Amino acid sequence: MINSHQNLPEIVFSSANTVESKRISRLKSAGRLIKIAPKIYTSNLKSSPESVIRHHWHKIISHLFPGAILSHRTALNHGDIIDNTIFLTYRYAKKINLPGLTVRLLKGDMEVGHEAQLPDINLLVSSTPRYLLENLSLSRSKKTISKSAGFEVISKQVELLVSRKKDIMIKILLDEAKDAATKMRLIPEYEQLKLIVKAAYQQRRKIMLNQWAGEIPANRKSIDKLVDIDSFEFNVNRFWSSPKFLPLGNVIGVVLNAPTHDDLAILCDRFGVKVVKYVLSILKKDNALQLEQVHFTHQFLSGYKHAKAA
DSSP states (O other), X not given: OOOTTSOOOSEEEOOSXXXXXXXXXXHHHTTSOEEEETTEEESOOSSOHHXXXXXXXXXXXXXXXXXXXXXXXXXXXXXXXXXXXXXXXXXXXXXXXXXXXXXXXXXXXXXXXXXXXXXXXXOEEBOHHHHHHHTTSOOSOSSSOOSOXXXXXXXXXXXXXXXXXXHHHHHHHHHHHHHHHHHHTOHHHXXXXXXXXXXXXXXXXXXHHHXXXXXXXXXXXXXXXXXXXXXXXXXXXXXXXXXXXXXXXXHHHHHHSOOOHHXXXXXXXXXXXXXXXXXXXXXXXXXXXXXXXXXXXXXXXXXXXXXXXX
């Protein structure tokens, strides 16, 4: 209840209570409140309605649509207002225009894949698996701001997650995304998300391999001790995480960076054809090389081996 003799809150909502409604009317007549939107008043007589609403949008949205889920682009951007628009998943679909802010209500599942209620307000937010799926979904209308950020933005977001989180956390994220996708009928978006995660891991591996290339001077004997070259058995996960495999970095760095015949000849002379061939097999399996580069290196190794045999 508003006390007419005390400092007023900056945002005041209309009330179905007769006494309260009359009190708000008196304050408005006295110039202490101004109406800035349907059923919304403010005691801030200096700032523009747009400024007041944008500053208090959490409180306003929570009052108008209690229990709504901040979703799609709004969840992806951690609740920041993008293009003066807020996207919410709610019990029904509707577009509400407030001064300085457009609220897009999207009818959707209110039970799946949301995190806990935000502090002090009656709003929820889409979980990471859910908002990744939401932002891969297609927008039907081209006349309004898209609810989805799209493939490129989500790819960058996933790359960031893969670089910062442990593999087990990414696996859990995908499991939760699969469950949410099944319940929300977003299976195509889930399949697309899996491909994005796979591509992010491939990109991470390329970066790591390039970073390691040449960090420790390589020599043939140390490599032979670390890797069973003849059996071609190699634990790639250990290679990514263990410093003791860094001597292979010199070979990998050259093979990754469009080597010439002379470059490959030096590698074969120093490390042996088997080592270079093995590194090529690792990078090929990991999709770290273009097909033309694989053929070029294979052809050179075959010719080099025959030349040495002769």
